[in-house]
Amino acid sequence: MVLSLILGGAFVEQVCLTKWTATHEAAKVGCPAVLMLLLRHGAKVTSTNGHGVTPLGIAAEHGNTEALEILIQHGGDVNAQASNGDSVLYDAAGSGNLDCIKLLLEHGANPNVASYACQLPIHRAAYEGHILALRTLIPVTTKRAIRLSGQSPLHSAADGGQAESLALLIQEGFDVNALLERHISEYYDDLRKTALFFAVSNGDVTCSELLLEAGAQTDLDPLRCILVAVRAERLELVQLLLSYGADVNCYFRVISNTVFPTALQYCLRDRIMLRLLLNSGYQAYKHV
Secondary structure, three states, rough: HHHHHHHHHOOOOOOOOOOOOHHHHHHHHHHHHHHHHHHHHOOOOOOOOOOOHHHHHHHHOOOOOOHHHHHHHOOOOOOOOOOOOEEEHHHEEEEEOOHHHHHHHHHOOOOOOOOOOOOOOOHHHHHHHHHHHHHOOOOOOOOOHHHHHHHHHHHHHHHHHHHHHOOOOOOOOOOOOOOOHHHHHHOOOOOOOHHHHHHHHHOOOHHHHHHHHHOOOOOOOOOOHHHHHHHHOHEEEEEEEHHHHOOOOOOOOOOOOOOOHHHHHOOOOOOHHHHHHHHOOOOHHHHH
C-alpha cells in the first residue's frame, strides 16, 4: 500500500498539523520495511515534528531498536535535541530499552547533555525505575554533568518512588544528602532540597527508610521532613523520622515569622499524632 501511494505520486515528506511525517509514524510503530521504503524514496531523517523531535527521537522514545539502527545508518543525529532540550538518549532512557540505549552510546550519543529542565538521561532512568538503563548510564555520566544539572539522580528516584533505583544509586556511592541547587529548588513552593523530602512528601515509607538507613539527614530542608509527614497525617512516617532523630520542636519560618508551633498547628485535630509528638519530647509548654 505504501509503495503504491509513493508510485502514485504521494509526497513522502507530507506533514500533518503537528508536522508529523510518515517517517515519524514508521519510527513510532517500529516498521522497518516501511521505514526503509520511505528513506529510499527521499524521506529525511532530519525532519522534526511540532515539538522539534526527529524520527530518531521517536524510535528511541518508543524503544524500537531496529528502526533506530536504520535511522542511524541513514545519517540520523544521535545527539539531536527536541525543542525542550530532550536528547535522543534522554528519550531512550524514558523507554528503558537497553538495546536502544547501548546502540546510541555506541554511535556517540552524549549522556551528559541536559534538557532545558536540567534533566540528564540518568535522571530519567532513575525516575522511571529502569534499572538496567540506570546501571548502564551510571558509569558514563560524569559527576560534573550531574553537578551542573543541579540535582542528583537520587532526587529523581525518590520523586518517582523507585526504591530499586534508590538502592542502586546508594550502592554506587551517590550522596544521600545531596541538595537541589537553588535554580531547581525554587520550582517548588516548599523550596525542598533533599531526596528524603521527595520521599516523605510522596508518603513513601520504603524510599524514606532506604535513605535514612543510608545516612540521610532529616533537617536539611527549609520545611523539615517531619512537619511534612505530620501535616499529611502519616503516622508511620512520623514514627520513622523520629526514630532517626528528627527534631519534633522545629519551626518553618520561610513564609511567616510566626512563633506559633508548626507541628502543633498541623495536628490540632489528630489526637493520636499529637500524643505521639508529646511522647517524643514535644515541648508544648514552651510554645504557648
